[in-house]
Amino acid sequence: MFLRKHRFGVVSHTDLIPKLIPLVRSFNSFSYSPSTNVVDETSTNYEFDFNQLFISCNKSIHLAKRLHALLLVSGEAKNIYFSAKLVNLYAYLGDISYSSITFEQIRTKNVFAWNSMIFGFVHNGCSREAINCYYRLLVTSSSRVRPDFYTFPVVLKACGDLVDGKKVHCWVLKLGFCLDLFIDASLIHMYSKFGFVTDARKVFDVMWVRDKGTWNAMISGFCQNGNAVEALGVFEEMRMEGVQLDSTTVSSILPVCAPFGEGLKGILIHVYAIKHGLEFDVFVSNALINMYAKLGELVSSRKVFDQMITRDLVSWNSLISAYEQNNDPISALKLFSEMTENKFQPDVFTLVSLASVVAQCGDDHKSRSVHGFIMRRSWMCEDSFIENAIMDMYAKLGCIDLARKVFERMAFKDVISWNTLITGYAQNGLASEAVEVFREMEWCKGIVPDQGTLVSILPAFSHLGSLQHGMRVHGYSIKIGLCMDIFVGTCLIDLYVKCGRLDDAMLLFKQVPRRSSVPWNAIISGHGIHGDGEVALTIFGEMQDDGVKPDHVTFVSVLSACSHAGLVEQGKSCFQLMQQKYGIEPSLKHYGCMVDLLGRAGHVDIAYDFIKNMPIRPDASVWGALLGACKVHQNEELGKVASEQLFEVDPENVGYYVLVSNMYASTGKWDGVDKVRALARDRGLRKTPGWSSIEVNKKVDVFYSGNQSHPQCEEIYKELGGLLSKMKSLGYVPDYSFVLQDVEDDEKEHILTSHSERLAIAYGIINTPPKTPIRIFKNLRVCGDCHNATKLISRITERDIIVRDSNRFHHFRNGHCSCGDYW
């Protein structure tokens, strides 16, 4: 006689015993030992706990199937209770098809069965099916079978959007379940998930009783919506009410501490966790690793990690990403191999970090491995996150075409995908491609440009000097309320600066929040490249008066402002100030600025001594600054020294070969020119072609020197011819030292006249109303002869001509230039 003790009474079934005993035995031999109450096999009385049996089976799908088979054979499967448990068991083990087949075979489904099925779908990520199942339940519901308080938490979890959620909420109210703690927590969670955290708060506020779960739901709701202040507020309230924090509370509050400047609070919570024995909780430890990483405290991250008793994949991922975020790709890679040695299989998160790590290393080969690894696991199509990371990786490695390919094959592109591609183009110097992508994006349904988009596209417009397009984006930023964002605001300041509208830049600067150094740096550098060194220094002074701490970028801006304006003494004292007052160690960029400052002012020898005394190894930009100065001040001897260094440090950069060859050409040393050219040719380098662009009626035209293919070509050359004769009558003599080819004089004159900047200016004169300003952009430095010519053209045409070259601005007016011929 077999007895099964059960809540609902005692059921007997004789045939089941002989079949069940071996099953129970196999469970016992299976490392996990269920505490089945099999008292004595030989006895005729068994007390058998079926719950234990089901629990035993949740380790393996095979055991579950054997149990199912036995229940079928014995006829017990007809028992609705067992069937529902099976639905649950299969779902738990991840076999949703077995789960739903079992469910469908139940003739009279009770709530338990329905709940199990809905749970099954949610547990296996089939939210849509879960919701459908819930609707089926509603349709078939009667007084006997209708959703109960077990149903709603699961259904709420399955809601795909606010509409679903609100409908479910209505049913909750209709059926009178509004005082259930679990349901309320789920409601709070649902509203927060869709960003409606105020609705979540409403649910929270009307609750009479709250348990830890509901507090935690509210806190995590605020945290996940980036509302740190509210989150910390609720957190304090919770403590005031004397509710003990648990590991869930701690691990949901920790992630908001670092990004919202509450690092100290985070550390205090760490102390609390240690005191209350939550320190070794995996979730808490992982959150701590991440928090310390964001605070830049890598040592603490590592310490937490090392002290952990058990680590999971998230722990490894967190520490890898900690190293990645703090620019230590070598340690990150080391940790990755340690992780695989410890038999942890990398997941999507690991690979996202790894993509960024290999980009930091600049390792082309490893990047292909990362991409291949992801493709082999077909993770590419699962979500856009990883694909965006891969795009970013390729873009950072300079393989923008590969990034594009990834982008084009993406099944689902989100805003970030577009932003990543735009940034990729912009950072690889392909501004017009970036603009092209932006245009495409604007036509793309369902994609709304966000802060990230503006921050990636505005520099491209600045780079192209495309003022009208940039202004349109400025308008858009006002519309979506982002123009006062520090980063967008700074990009806009930079746009106006780079488009030659220093006054507009200044106006905007006065409006944006100025607590951070970012906008200050932009406006200081703006005045610098416009040659207003004095104003730059004044603003720098105001910045210090306002108590804004200058950073290393500020000093690059200040020093280069001094060098553009020839403020040697002021530059020197800023260099001192940076080290002594602000304790900033000069970087190569700062040294480059100083060499430029000294060299340009004619102190080439002092600049060389300065380089020799540098505590770090000078790089190409430092030697390049010296070479530039040598060219201007015709110091061939030092120029040779600089060039030898340059060809060693940065042999691939064409610019330096051109500079050296120009230096020789300007003094007519053609053999030197030939030597350098031969050297460049041997190394397979080709001169970057010079070009100038101009924006007329929102259309940007680009001119190359000697360009003959423009539709208005004839008109342009006619205009230039007319200007040339007027210039000559004003005493213009072409300066052939800027012609870098050894040709006859009349040929030289033609070469000068067809320099790209002149073509662009002529085009501007033809296509814009008289006396309006002309703004052009040149990718290289403007040539000395064109500089002279442009001064005269500004006088003849009574126009302001603003030329931005690769180095700075030249504002020509009535025969003079703002740079005072110092550049």
Next chain:
DNA sequence: ATAGGGTTAG
């Protein structure tokens, strides 16, 4: 018998 709230990313 079945349910909620937690850590990592571009």
